Amino acid sequence: MQFKNLKLVDYVVYGRGAFNQLDEILAPRRKDNFPMIFFLDHYFIGKPLAGRIPLRGKDKIVYVDVTQEPKTKQVDALAAELKAEFGEVSGIIGIGGGSAMDLAKAVSLMMTNPGSSADYQGWDLVKVPGFFKVGIPTLSGTGAEVSRTTVLTGPTRKLGMNSDFTPFNQIVLDPELTKNAPANQRFYTGMDCYIHCIESLEGTYLNEFSKSYGEKALDLCRKIYVEKTGWDEESDEQLMMASYAGGMSIAYSQVGVAHAVSYGLSYLLGTKHGIGNCIVMNHLEEYYPAGVEEFKFMVEKNKIEIPTGICANLTEPQFDEMINISLSLKPLWENALGSNWESIMTREKLRALYNRL
């Protein structure tokens, strides 16, 4: 048995108002005259957070457009622009949801690794460390702050750059930053965390390491979405830690059916990760009966709309494309259904599932 030697984030600061320590945290990481580049989610244009960024010298804020999920082309263009302007940087700080954080990870890596980010979509293809990188979530749930991947849509696939060089060197977990997120978005991204827990805890890759984090994250999700009515400061704090623990859980196991199916939707239709997972989870009674029942309860209790009928007008070649993308995610299926997964999740079965979404 070969056990995974898991690379973690180097430094973690947690607490309401921790963002105020950013200047101090970055100071020892500043190299010569090279700037810190802040990738700020474009939602924050003109918002107070933009004015709280500790700019020094040639530092720069780059507002990143996350209307669509990160693409390899976008990463390559950002890396090329920064190389042309500065040569090197002292660091890249991603501030936003999973999309802005993933862009920061990927651009940091592509400033030091040759070629296109599309060349590195896969497992352990990155060979050179990137520049110092920091993740600061303003939405909780994806676990992107702790993961060893940055999920990119490329010319032929949606797949992360999974490597030991991908995790952040530093994360700043400040629950105050998530307080104004819109209720629907917060739910979709929060459910990403809930689904990570179900897929990890119900998977064949489960072990005590994953289980201890997954159970804690699930417990926090339940406190927020099942037990409480309404949102309060404590909910921001709980969901931020649920995201962290859920991310740690899948880091040592794997995600499952909802993710494998939603990657196909996202590749073909551009469906975003959180909502895509919810659309799929709504139809997974066969695989996660208790989880889906509780998921539906939370949807209803929190008065959230989950879209339906999104595959209604697709052509047969489009179904084929989604099925190909989905079935290529072998570890996800193996975790969900066991080593015999190919005889369980046939193309026909997956076609029927996509049809129901």
Ligand code: NAD
């Ligand atoms: P997101 O980053 O795509 O952001 C969703 C929307 O919320 C955007 O419009 C953004 O501008 C807005 N937003 C962000 N913070 C806000 C705030 N505080 N207030 C108001 N609006 C705010 O959403 P997400 O669900 O956090 O991330 C999804 C992305 O993360 C996908 O690209 C997915 O592929 C990726 N992901 C990565 C990992 C990983 O391990 N690297 C894991 C899961 C998902």
Ligand code: ZN
């Ligand atoms: Zn996810």
